[in-house]
Amino acid sequence: MKKITTILNDFNELVMFKHSIFSLPFIFIAMIVSSVEVNGSPWFGFKLLILGVLAAITARNFAMGFNRYMDRDIDALNPRTINRPNVDGRVSATQMLVFVIANALGFIVVAYFVNDLAFYLSVPILFVIGSYSYFKRFSYLAHVILGISLALAPIAGVVAVSETITLWSILLSIGVMFWVAGFDLLYSLQDIEVDKELGLHSIPSKFGPQKTMLISKVFHALTVLFWLLFAISSNSGMSAYIAVIISAVMLSYEHYLVNKDFTKIDKAFFTVNGYLGIVFFFLILIDSF
Template sequence: MWIRSLHTYGRLIKFSHTIFALPFALSAALLAHRQTPLTARTLLWIILAMAGARSAAMGFNRLVDRRFDALNPRTASRPSVTGEISVRAMGLLVLLSSALFVLSAAMLGDLCLKLSLPCLMVLFFYSYTKRFTAGSHLVLGFAIGLAPVGAWIAVTGSLDGRILLLSAALMTYIAGFDILYACQDVDFDTSAGLHSLPSRWGLTRALAFSSALHVLTVLALAAMGLAFHLGGLFFALLALISGLLLVEHRMVRPDRLEAIPVAFFHVNSVVSVLLFVAVWLDLRLS
């Protein structure tokens, strides 16, 4: 019974999608290890903070968007819509996940604790942005892009401007593939009065902008590699990441939107993990 419940909650918050941002945060922690030793305790609290923040944000999104999700054929089977998970249970999930995030931040130091509530506010704010701006994809990118900064501060207790390059890479990476994902809902968003770049600009221009964002992702990662004096192995794997992003954008076209699920999850999960491997191997072998 409890296994079924865990599976249902996992479907609600798409826990598997943690694979997109967590490797970026862990990469930041590894880079910070050059300056301040990364302990197993700190690593554990970083992972718990990521899990708490993401679960809180996704739970809140499902809670406030359930009216729209019920009308959208693609999302009508979500547990938040079908009644598998009640409104009260979703509220409790958001509360407990937020508490886990704040507790984890407190265990990571005073600065992390001070930044935890503003971070949650940004994450929650995103859920309302589709109601009034087509730039919601960029807001999502900014919110998730805070993860590497948080991981760096968790290890070092301070901020280094170089880590902002990794945050910029994550921001543009997330925003770019969120635009791809939104292409599935262009007709519904238009009819429901929701805002997105595909519904505002059309599929062709939105896909082109997504491609441009992912070019910026690669450039930001390259700049980060130079700033942290990473070696040839990192840049070789970055070339592979660039190739995967190119494949993603070759897969998804206005007349081939059925490729979005594969491009969204499978390609992007490989990209994220490959980035972590690139940083880890380069630091370990240098």
């Protein structure tokens, strides 16, 4: 039992399972809004609830597992990542590959039981979320690719409930894309020197800290704009607009923390963004009644 627990903990650390907090709220935001449109109620049923959770977990496990598998050589040269399970031997390359394949197949199977459109989109979605691991090797736009990967979450949510892709879900997703890309830019400030040494491409290593923080601010301003357009397009009530306002305040606070002290990047990245998604979700849920 102890050995199993150790293995589970190692894989949990490998994929940073707690970071699911970034995408899960927006999957269910889309599912709730879509269910109100289709069913007249925010409740979309236990079947879609279970399948939605499984789809989110398997997709993210695939993406993170594949990224760790591809980056094991890079992570071994970065002091910040040298103690990760993919580097120190706790999880072997073979184990990671099996884990990645299992989660990819799991995601496709789950999508099959959701509906036809979800199934048809499952492989293209895996292709997109797996491509991030390659982009940073040749393009500084990798931050945007990561944003697109998480932005697929609301699209997946609306497809699961209504088997369509609506305008408001696209606007919500674009907001998620800029949100994720913006905070990934701040997080990447920690690796400027390492990226330069290893020849990796990132906006911080290409443009420097000050321009990176400016680009991040622009991205987060666009986040607020597209989430506002989402609220308008989905005919949402006052709670949705409050969610947008609170998001703007939290993102401003995030930039305040980083501008004040680079050592606060972890707090800005994990704490502020984690709470943002949760608050947004609950306010949309309240708005749906």
